[in-house]
Amino acid sequence: MSSLAVGIGCCLVSVIACVWGHHLQARHLQRSDLASQDILSTAKGRAVNGAVPTVISLVILIVPLVLYSQLGHFSEWDKGVIDDNIDYLIAADINKNARKVNEQPNNEIALLTLAQSYVDGGLYAQSVATLNELLAVTGEDAQTLGMKATAMYYRDGRQMSIETRLVLARALALDEFESQAQLLIATDAYLNQEYAKAIEHWQLLLRSDSQSFNRASINNAILKTEQKIANRSVTASE
16 A cells, blocks of 8 residues: 555544544533533433544545545556556556446557646656557558657656657648657657757747647747857857
């Protein structure tokens, strides 16, 4: 069981302890008032008073456990598919999408969603494998190939391998404005200080009709990169 589950358990116990502590303190203060009453009335009062914290404790205990069992899925947590360091919500999302694919292996949306959830969790190799399955169902698709190339790039530690370049070429042959492919080329160029090349591909992307990226961010990146080029020119001339 993960440390998260232990933390949740400790929190639940603490809250329940506070509820019962408050109840016992309140009952202690009421004893002096109840002393003059009939013994039967006192017993009934205690039974009623004790029922309230019991119900509250059960609700506090059961509701979070039910929710966590649905989100966390302990039965699938230790199958080795998901990295232990992944946020539990992302892991739950991966599990949910993987079950959907298992139920409907030819569902294009399910495969694409699973591939994206793997990317969100940093599981790029699994994302590539899922995208290969998607391509087997749909055939060559520029968006899927662009997504696959991006996953391959990060899987390989931000290295532009020959294999990744070939996938990029296939994507751009189908759609020269494919956003993920163009963003990947620009990103790799920028990281390797090929600033002119990065700007070229960002500008090409801005000429497209795609709404799948933030144009303001691209424009800002171009301005900052142009400043880097200007600073480099000043430094070289000194």
